[in-house]
Amino acid sequence: MRCPRCEGLMVMDAYLNLEGDDGQVWIDAWRCVNCGEIVDRQMMHNRRRQARLQKPVKAHKNKQAA
Numbered sequence: 001m002r003c004p005r006c007e008g009l010m011v012m013d014a015y016l017n018l019e020g021d022d023g024q025v026w027i028d029a030w031r032c033v034n035c036g037e038i039v040d041r042q043m044m045h046n047r048r049r050q051a052r053l054q055k056p057v058k059a060h061k062n063k064q065a066a
């Protein structure tokens, strides 16, 4: 996996999530060895969803174009 920020190498790490619904939860997340970016599954899911929502809508062809 490549870092979405810098294209650096990412490695799997375990992190303690203190904000989980069940209290303290260990989660697996990807960490960039180059810039330190951390991406977990929820973040990846949210980013993909956001990217889909931000896809530009195809503009209608301009009928008056010559």
Ligand SMILES: [Zn+2]
Binding pocket: 003, 004, 005, 006, 007, 008, 032, 033, 034, 035, 036, 037
């Ligand atoms: Zn990076």
